[in-house]
Amino acid sequence: MQTIPRLRYFTTGCAEVPSRAYAIAQWTALSTYALNAIIEIIDVAAWNGHRRFF
Structure with a gap:
């Protein structure tokens, strides 16, 4: 039963990286x-x- 929370953490962590990189680039x-x-x-x-x- 530990697989689902770990998988959820991994997918949300990976999903946050592009948005952070995009914010830093902006x-x-x-x-x-x-x-x-x-x-x-x-x-x-x-x-x-x-x-x-001025």
Whole structure:
């Protein structure tokens, strides 16, 4: 009777891994996008004679 709980634990554990990996990938993409936007703002500010936009 121990097989069913172990099997259930294994299947739910395996099902959670892709969603976690997807969430980590989304977070990485969003943080990279935000970092690029910040660098772009700094670059534009430097290009325009050190004007401050923020």
